[in-house]
Amino acid sequence: MYQTKFFQGSDNTELVQLIMTIFKTSHDGLAICDRNGYVLLYNDAYLSITGIPADILNNFSYIEQKEMHMVPDSSAARAIATKQTHSVVIHYANGRTAINTATPLLDPNGELLFVVGNVRDITELNKLQQELEETRQINSSFQRALEQIQNDIDSGGQIIYRSSMMHRIVSLANRFAANDSPILLLGESGVGKDVLANYIHAQSGRSGEFIKINCGAIPDHLLESELFGYEKGAFTGASQAKEGLFELAHSGTVFLDEVGDLPFPLQVKLLNVLQDGKIRRLGGKTSRQVNMRIIAATNSDLEAMVEQKQFRQDLYYRLNVLSLTIPPLRERREDIPALVFYYLKKLEWKYQQEMRLETDALEALVDYDWPGNVRELKNVVERSYHMCENGRITYDQLPASIRNSQHSALPLHLAKMEQPLALKEAVERFEREYIQRVLKETSTMQECADKLGVNISTLVRKKRGLGIK
Missing domain, CATH: 3.30.450.20 (PAS domain)
Structure with a gap:
């Protein structure tokens, strides 16, 4: 001393x-x-x-x-x-x-x-160090998402994703693009089936156009003439011949959206086109050879429709040569930040005004179940962009449906308790024990979040809220 x-x-x-x-x-x-x-x-x-x-x-x-x-x-x-x-x-x-x-x-x-x-x-010091490491992992995750977005924008790509599920689907799409077999895209409404179809066409190297046809949006009596075209005088008002969409897609790709809504009589003609590669205009006497790739999509259960005699079995088998099922957004939450930043960046470029998305707002978007999938997410981002003040998109500016929702993915079985507990306490106890178990089984926070099916920021908040160290 x-x-x-x-x-x-x-x-x-x-x-x-x-x-x-x-x-x-x-x-x-x-x-x-x-x-x-x-x-x-x-x-x-x-x-x-x-x-x-x-x-x-x-x-x-x-x-x-x-x-x-x-x-x-x-x-x-x-x-x-x-x-x-x-x-x-x-x-x-x-x-x-x-x-x-x-x-x-x-x-x-x-x-x-x-x-x-x-x-x-050093208890508090360790806690701060752990929180810092968790924050670094979150920032790293978002940074990788932003880097991918920038790469996609620079290369003109439109498939925005971060999840391993979508990675596998895009990998298959690249393989399918190399051949001419029909492709059937399945998934809920709004998951991006049209985007994936356009991507497959772009990767195929076909010189023709990508033509999208919504089979449920065109009246039945007009759909055949739209698809196959018609000759002069084929019907009243046909003052001159017109090419159909199949002909216009020569050397390109036809995307038949909502193919489950295709009228039953037209299903036979579509099957003939798939088998022979030929079309005949309404009122025509000769067939025309067309070289086109057909990609069909639906959110309907085609197998059930086949059983109910609402969809031809032979057409279903012909369309289902190659199939891809796009999972809903709630099953691939890792993609949500990337999609949010992508659409936000597009709005900033369009209106020349940058906006900052607050962390709690992003976490709420990630936790939401998105029944309307990517289509709903895009609309929410656009709405929030125009509703924000002072260049900040806050939690309070999100739609009430998102603010009032709470994502909770709990297993159906709860262990038996010695004494009955209040539901909230029982859920918290199970979540705490289950998250602790998965944390022990995994080496990183990101791996644990992937196994739990949540994003890493949700896992961090769960840990803090449940007192997990």
């Missing part, structure tokens, strides 16, 4: 009193033991940090405490055995984590006199 000229103590008594005051008021835990490990002095902070009862400190040496497993570890016991300073990080039973340092004091002959122990609580 050093003493400066400013210290005005007149005798050792005043110095001892000062040292004792420091000893008592120190935020670090302090304890001094003799050469045998029996504690001579300790302060309140030592009791608070370690959680060791005073009775144990007063009656048992550090060596005995360690041998009897009263404490997880003891740096003082190590210092007594080696006569050297030892530091160890100890996780105490009260939930505190501390750096425990023991420094031996030796006499001139090298014999041990005392050991001074210092215990510094």
